[in-house]
Amino acid sequence: MTSNNNLKFYINGAWVDPLGGERTYVENPATEEIVAQVALGSAADADRAIAAARAAFADYSVWPLAERIALLRRILAAYNARAEDFAVAVSLEMGAPLSFAREAQVWAGQVHLEATITAAEQMRWEYMRGTSRIIYEGIGVCGLITPWNWPMNQIACKVAPALIAGCTVVLKPSEIAPLSGLLFAEVCDAAGVPAGVFNLVNGSGPVVGARLASHPQVDMVSFTGSTRAGTAVAAAAAPTVKRVAQELGGKSPNIILPGADLAVAVAAGVEGCFGNSGQSCDAPTRMLVPRARHAEALALAKAAAEAMVPGDPRAATTTHGPVVSKAQFDKIQGLIQQGIDEGATLVTGGLGRPKGLNRGWFVRPTVFGDVTNQMTIAREEIFGPVLVIIPYETVDQAVEIANDTPYGLAAHVQGPRPEARAVARRLRAGQVHLNNPDWDTFAPFGGYKQSGNGREYADWGIHDFCEVKAVVGYGEA
Secondary structure (H helix, E strand, O other), rough: OOOOOOEEHHHHHHEEEEOOOEEEEEEOOOOOEEEEEOOOOOOOHHHHHHHHHHHHHHHHHHHHHHHHHHHHHHHHHHHHHOOOHHHHHHHHOOOHHHHHHHHHHHHHHHHHHHHHHHHHHHOOEEEEEEEEEEEEEOOOOOEOOOOOHHHHHHHHHHHHHHHHHHHHEEEEEOOOOOOHHHHHHHHHHHHOOOOOEEEEEOOOHHHHHHHHHHHHOOEEEEEOOOOHHHHHHHHHHHHOEEEEEEEEEOOEEEEEOOOOOOOHHHHHHHHHHHHHOOOOOOOOEEEEEHHHHHHHHHHHHHHHHHOOOOOOOOOOOEEOOOOHHHHHHHHHHHHHHHHHHOOOEEEEEEOOOOOOOOOOOOOEEEEOOOOOOHHHHHHHOOOOOOEEEEEEOOOOHHHHHHOOOOOOOOOEEOOOOOHHHHHHHHOOOOOOOOOOOOOOOOOOOOHHHHHHOOEEEEEHHHHHHHEEEEOOOOOOO
């Protein structure tokens, strides 16, 4: 089910009517059918939420840590109780197969809440350094702007550390996929979050997002989205000198070393690239393989891609859903055409929808070979199920190619662990994954270069929402 509050905002502990009448329609990208109507806010709506958050901060910021942890535990319990509602909402708004929505999308929100609680319990919030007392305390009112591709992951890994730190927040979910955000507001209400501590206003980036970024009573903006939108947020925030945390785009390399098990590495690389229909900012979208094994890698990647089953998100046999919108579909089609035009070898997939699908924004799982790092498909973030395979001569050249990008969110290395570790140290990326490890919600997540700044997850995320105070002379008589 979706929220009963689609045409309202959650401000100061209550569901309230918007000040204006603007609406947006939520499309199911698998069917192209409208599944909900949602209110869009104005700058004045954002102002109301910011005022509520500001008024609540003085009291909430001095809550004992144990009480803030207890609040987050209540949010976690209420979230888990609505897990199936979240799965249905995510599947409807972004097209994820129901099984993936349950086991990955909704699960991600759960484990971030759990990791934040554990980190808060273990974190050293105050300590002496010489005669000075070092204290971590909440930065203030925080504007949280989240994307459509991993809605619960990003909402949880912003809201949870902010509330644990003692901050009050205004959340603006993506207007493309707002249904799960509305459900999260219902969860916060059910958990007894005090009035004004958590607020939600739906709206567009240029209106509500820009107001959160520019408002002088907002102390921090945490933004996840495209690099283009992230620069606009930073520019809007600059005159008020507020903190800006950004998790932006990526074009992550996946270096398969000469000593790797090629069949295992390629299959895992294809799966990693195409997971969530390719709509993950840290996906391993550039696969680098030894030139001598390039043809073999193409054959393995072709088989892995062609084993995927795009289709109805409700069907048990479906492995991959559509991309989120017609605009995203059209962008991906244009980039696939550019890959063909620039001389890359189309190994499988290509233009148009997969066979048997005549509606919905489904993209054919696509693999390109013989790619150079100067081609558009190797430079731009495609954000769809498109993998580019780049041959290299030496490991030094592979590292050079991997680092030759304006992004630096993630990187991947496959091969014998000693060599993989050595290569990892040379890669300019915030996270490096060796041999397809399990996801680690306690490892810092964030990027180098144009992939952003700041770090999310567990105590790393908590620190982003804290100021550091030094009480000098605290230990003197």
